[in-house]
Amino acid sequence: MALVPLREILEKAEKGNYAVGYFESWDYGSLEATVMAAEEVNFPIIAGFGARTFSRRDEWDERKLICFARMGKELIERSPVSISFILNESSNPLMLKRAMEAGFNCVMFDGSHLPLEENVKLTREVVEEAKKWKADVEGQLGNIPSLGEPVQKSDFTSPEEAKIFVAKTGISALAVSVGNIHMSSPKTGVDFELAEKIKKLSRVPLVMHGGTGFPDELVVEAVKRGFYKFNLGSILKKVFLQEIKNGLNKENFEKDDLQIVHDIIDSGGEKGIFQKAYSRVKEVVKEKVKLYSLNKVK
Numbered sequence: 001m002a003l004v005p006l007r008e009i010l011e012k013a014e015k016g017n018y019a020v021g022y023f024e025s026w027d028y029g030s031l032e033a034t035v036m037a038a039e040e041v042n043f044p045i046i047a048g049f050g051a052r053t054f055s056r057r058d059e060w061d062e063r064k065l066i067c068f069a070r071m072g073k074e075l076i077e078r079s080p081v082s083i084s085f086i087l088n089e090s091s092n093p094l095m096l097k098r099a100m101e102a103g104f105n106c107v108m109f110d111g112s113h114l115p116l117e118e119n120v121k122l123t124r125e126v127v128e129e130a131k132k133w134k135a136d137v138e139g140q141l142g143n144i145p146s147l148g149e150p151v152q153k154s155d156f157t158s159p160e161e162a163k164i165f166v167a168k169t170g171i172s173a174l175a176v177s178v179g180n181i182h183m184s185s186p187k188t189g190v191d192f193e194l195a196e197k198i199k200k201l202s203r204v205p206l207v208m209h210g211g212t213g214f215p216d217e218l219v220v221e222a223v224k225r226g227f228y229k230f231n232l233g234s235i236l237k238k239v240f241l242q243e244i245k246n247g248l249n250k251e252n253f254e255k256d257d258l259q260i261v262h263d264i265i266d267s268g269g270e271k272g273i274f275q276k277a278y279s280r281v282k283e284v285v286k287e288k289v290k291l292y293s294l295n296k297v298k
Contacts, residue, residue: 113143
């Protein structure tokens, strides 16, 4: 199946009263685990990588970006389920252009740190570039803090500005700040009334960044208020590393027999630590896909 446009996936989610998860990968194994999870539950997802995967000091690694784009495009096009392929959270229009050229059919431009007019200008330029590649663009309005940073209502997304932003840029989805936090704890307090106003005026699907700590019991409520895409990344890396740590702690690397290193890295057997870690990632993705689709209209 060819890559499916983000706009199409989110339109179906809105009509069906459910959400779709974006599950952020960091290498081939995590991407494959995510795609396999979607296949096993037979449900659409958004897969891809964050811009930080390709960061290199003050620059970005173009060769790595292109390699990952081609790898991901090939893997996803061989899958029978509907998947959009996104490069997430980049503030670099050139990076996004190269990403679309190389195979991503969706990009997220984060201009939330900029004044409204400049954010509109650059986001619109990314949208115009995306049209050449038949790609979708997610934009962001409002600052979303990370864990440990203060939540300030002055950083929240303005419904009136959201209306202007969407109308002038033509984005397919809008990431908003309504009390959600990147890498957040389950105590996140989201202003659903504000979110509802934003959705009503902007008339595009809203995106919930900070899905790792978003309370499961509030997902259905969030969908009702216009959130049809949830971003999830931190928890996947956490369970992966926990599984790696648990496996390594059981092994004795002081032994002369170096077969152990091959068993750990290359084997699908009992000592295949990486395989177990990726399987754990797959299970978490499946759990979240089922959660986001909980209220789906049959």
